[in-house]
Amino acid sequence: MLKKAGWKIRVMGPPPEIRSGCDLVIEIPLIEKLNILRTLENLKIPPLKIVPVSSPLLQPVDLFQNKDFGKYLMIRAANMKLTIEKETQTIVNISGGGCPDVPYLASKMVGLSLDKAPSPREIGHTLCGYALQLAYEEMRRR
């Protein structure tokens, strides 16, 4: 939503002082704080906190690894793995991860084609879900 509205933002890791568990931050230009806050509040997704940071933030994983099983292709992003049957594009397995939405995402996605399955972005809630979204996007890109 923020990107669509034209702001330059980045998804990043939280600074140590506000880490609680499964979190991410959106890096925004502080000068646009009020405009961005208004946008998020209008969308009913206000941020939990807005904090200034001076040190560099951790970046999400952006490395993908793939494994070709012949009939099947697996892509891994961070701790999440997505496997499809190449011919039918059917999602046959999801593995890895440790957050509670991983089994939930698997129950909703496995057995469906990449086109028909809900994306992790739509129904996931955690960083593992986000990592699976990256694997899903990479799989679709290929």
Added chain:
Amino acid sequence: MIGVVGTVPDQDFPLVTGETRLKGDSIHIRGKQIPVNRGTPALLAAAIKTAQVLDQGAPFAYLVGDVGLGHGSRRLYEYLSGQLGKRDFDTIVFHYLQPDVDWHNRVLFAVEEMKRRPVLIADAGFMYAAKMSGQSSQYDLFTPDIGELAFLADEEAPHPFYTRGFILHEENRAPELIARAYQHENAARCLLVKGKQDYVADRQGIQATIDIPMEEAMEAIGGTGDTLTGIVTALIGTGMEVVKAAAIAARVNRLAGHYANPTPAMQVIEMVQHIPRALSEILQRG
């Protein structure tokens, strides 16, 4: 008795505690059924099968529904922090829970209140919280896969999603990553690293490497790491030493997978059925 703490992927599933049974493809607890596909139900299925062969009691589970919003996990954390201190377990495994450092620490305080300290095992989200809290050394066993090992090795990362790129998740770097995890105090007393090769390690280094039988498809199958954690939990529950149990569990899990003749499309319940045969065979070999 072994205790298993985790979640099931059903938002409406209430907080339930009790002994578990495996009937067909489902875990049964207090009149409720949970299909075994991956996650904590897969861990429980493997632990139940293993305990049956070893003539041990059924695992006692603490389960709650959570689809990633964290509400169920927090209810379970709260329950455990109030109740765990009154219980007695030989071994407890903490599994799929929303990582939450504050609640993790409260649960660890409750463990301290127990009359005798059980063997503590952490995997999945609870292992993430344990590492992030800086209390990894309180645990006897972590069971990471190679991606999670890279996270343990990265002293900066609060979640595997933020593992820095220079710490590549490459199988052949596992020994280096294990050493780094211990160097920064981000490993349990023993590590069982699940992957193409399974490693059993402690602070002194790698104690065992298990790489046969090799079934490449296992990496793609959701829940095969959970079954390994379930097997090792049940073995440790018999009083077996952690390093020895980890090495046996790795061999059993691989052999059960082999007997299932896996493809990347196989579902984990198919290999669970082969655990008793694999376990009996490995124990006979000695």
